[in-house]
């Protein structure tokens with residue numbers, strides 16, 4: 001493929017499997033790594049080894065951490081009776097960066113999809129139902145993406161939780177902070193208008 | 200930044216330094232790696248370690264390899280009296296993929312730039328001049344990018360080689376104005392090499 005030595009070819013081939021990188025950008029990235037051997041390639045190789053050894057999924061919520069139970073699930077401070085349901089760990093990180101939610105999470109790892117045979121079991125939904133009583137939960141906040149699949153999944157979860165008599169809410173839809181109306185799609189404007197509040 | 204464990208934060212921060220990846224795509228890539236721990240993260244970490252240990256620049260031509268002298272410089276078959284001068288190793292790989300050039304290479308590692316204080320020494324141009332007699336070279340093919348910097352560098356090199364009385368040619372037909380070699384298909388590179396012209 002590139003006529004480079006075997007290890008370098010292998011590295012390009014593996015890097016090209018990362019989301020957002022294709023064969024060409026993988027070649028560029030590998031050459032960059034080799035040029036920055038001491039500053040970048042060596043620390044990256046070491047850190048990757050560490051993560052390969054230590055990283056694991058929290059058995060309770062699906063978050064990524066270094067122990068069987070993640071830091072958030074292990075922290076008594078986060079036991080405020082609220083669980084925020086997200087599609088994946090990147091969404092959990094986005095919520096944590098906002099520093100506004102003080103409860104725990106439940107990471108689905110995707111959305112329901114008949115096409116890809118992703119059912120409730122694959123999304124840890126039975127485990128979510130168990131957690132409601134185990135962790136004395138009073139509110140589940142559905143923070144799923146505003147896509148058709150995300151909203152279908154949200155409705156399914158709301159149905160499953162309905163008999164438990166707890167509050168089930170979802171993130172408000174509306175105009176993003178700093179957002180300009182002229183840039184928003186019709187759906188967002190419609191949602192924002194319907195959810196309008198008195199000032 | 201993400202509230203992930205230290206090692207995972209470090210991995211995201213290092214990945215974000217790769218060309219073509221920003222913080223957001225680095226987070227996605229790291230989550231993907233953790234999900235594909237056995238199939239992708241572990242082989243990638245191992246291969247990266249191997250490359251960190253073995254990869255080096257050929258002292259003769261600047262190509263990347265696993266020994267002091269790269270495979271192309273070490274191969275007697277490639278001693279056909281021709282040297283192809285390229286800006287970087289990605290361009291050498293692009294030439295090799297086209298399988299049309301049978302000589303050796305000289306990798307500049309960039310182009311002349313007064314702004315970035317990149318002079319002839321930084322681009323291994325003195326070493327190129329030495330190689331002409333050492334390797335009994337009869338033709339130097341300038342395969343630089345069709346950019347202003349690439350062409351300025353090509354003219355400078357042609358001037359340096361002029362007293363040596365060898366043929367100095369450059370890729371011509373098929374290289375689009377403003378185009379970069381690494382983007383071209385094999386056929387275009389082949390056509391450009393076959394239509395090379397004396398400077």
Ligand SMILES: [Zn+2]
Pocket residue numbers: 058059060061062063069070071072073074
């Ligand atoms: Zn957890």
Ligand SMILES: [Zn+2]
Pocket residue numbers: 257258259260261262268269270271272273
């Ligand atoms: Zn070499």
